[in-house]
Amino acid sequence: MNPLHQPARLRSLRQLQRDGLLDAATLASASRRLRLPNHWFAWVEQQLLLLGTALVLAGTIFFFAYNWAEMGRFAKLGLIEAALVACLLAACWRGRSRLTGKVLQLAAAVLVGVLLAVFGQIYQTGADAYELFVGWALLILGWVVAAGFAALWVVWLVLVNTAAILYWQQVADPAYALPYEWLCLFLGLVNLGALVLRETGLQRGLDWLAGAWLRGLLLTGGLVALTVPVLHLVLAEARLGGASLLTALAWLLAVAGGYAWYRRACPDMLPLAIIVMDLCVVLLTLIGHHLLDGSHDLAVLFLLFALVILGVVSGAALWLRRTAQAMAAERAAGLP
């Protein structure tokens, strides 16, 4: 494709200026054509909305944290509920499709957590902390589904992950001695399951899922959860058991499936790079463990391991570079 017929990008224009092919006046004129006249106003409004809302929510949380003893229970609950209802009404008034409406829905979702925390403190139910997060996640699930807001989904996933970790810490491990590998497997399934849903939703036209950051975040979260027990398995072979093997299998499936999907079905270099980096970490841990875990000449082994690191990382970099070139060639040829 003729480069001049490709969509114009600001970065390309700046590079042309650096190369001396565009003067400052032409660049400024082209930049103004590329962006709407009110671009900077809209951008400043967006930043102020996000930061302002975050500060108001943080201040609210601090307020209830401090004014504990001095406020009556009905005042506490009433204030939070009033704020929650106000956020929801304002979201409906502004419109759920607008950023303001979405941010208000997010604020309402956060206030649900504050309400549950305050309720638990007032009535001293003796519930474990994980129950707060489970309840919070369940109560806001409907809003999360209806909102069509990626950030709210991330908040919900954080709640689910936190609930799982706290459940393992407070119940599963002390009461049932559940190996931590089961927790990692659960976290991996949740985050990678969310990734699968995200990809499915995007393919069906849900554009609000389009941010590349979301794909990277979910993949990283899922892979990290599965990689930790794999590294432990590599380093401590004696701990071989059902949970660790199952987690290792899940990790292998995630890596293989992820690579196949993002190489063929939905070509994207960022997730491929994340997967390859994860593989490098596991491979180097495996090699390092066997190389350095002996009574041989450690100095020479250190040098050898340095060369192994360079070899593995270079191999990964070369693979990724060639994959990127192949994908670019396939795109140019109009192949899927």
Place this chain on the structure above:
Amino acid sequence: MTRPALTMAQLLDEAGLSAAQSTAISAALAAQEAAAAERPPLYLRILTGFGAWVAALFVILFMAMIDLLDTGLPALAWGLVFLAAGIFISRVSRAVFHEQLALALVMAGNLMVLFGGVDLLKLRDELAVLVIHGLVCLIVSPLFANAVYRFVAPIGLAVLATFWLVETRQFVLIHPLLALETLLAGGLLRWARRPAGLTPLAYAAAATLPGTLLFLHFTQLNFWRIGFSEPLWPSSLLLALGLSWVYLQLAGGFGQLRRFWLWLAILATWLLGVFTTPGILVVIGLLLFGEADDDRLLKLLAYLFLPAFLWVYYYALHIDLATKSYLVAGSGLVLLAVRGLVRWLERREVAS
């Protein structure tokens, strides 16, 4: 906030460029694409940089274990050999493994020269490390065309400089350091004809400026054994001045000073400089540069530092939690009110 996609051809047609200019631009765009395909993306540079760094540490461990680094002279000599070898390999081969090897050799050489130089000169203080590393950076960076080294080495220099100033309690010299970082970051990021070789330095400056400020704040909160006890208002002044200049640049020059919203933006910046931490001004600057050039890396840097500076600012206030909660929530409401003002200004601007 962007129009429906325009092509380069459409944009440049409107600019009234000649056929020869269009041809040159077409060739430059094709070259940009080819260079982008060849240039390793950021995640690849992070991967190779991290790999080279770890490999360098194992090489140094090897050298130490066979007693080649016992004293300053052999360490310095081997360090120079490694630096030379790394530079030589980088110039004769562009193969991925050789690039990685060269980077590991240069990093290991840099560290060994530091150790050897300090030991040999019997100057066991932070200034010696700073000066030696500065010399190494100055000599090696032009010869070793590796983006990772050109990014990491200046950051190391800034860290050593800050460490020296804090440890020796020469707090007043922090302001020239911050001024230098500000001028480097602002100047390099906005330099229209910036050479490609200086791009890593630009991003290093963009990272060290907020990093230095954050470290100083942490020392003030007693998270370090020495507390920085110099007021930061001179740096706030410089940053507010710099941001005002950036607003003028982005608005289109001094001719735009008749715009009411520009005066408001400058006034708000000076008020932030007076009442908050200079780190907030740095974050605003990074966000503006990032948005102006559609640079996601600068915006990511800003978003990473913003919560840190907000936390530091509110944490350091010597007020009780109740008042703090009012202040935090009140700040949020003020920002939301300012948002309303911005919307009014936008309507006024569009109407005019």
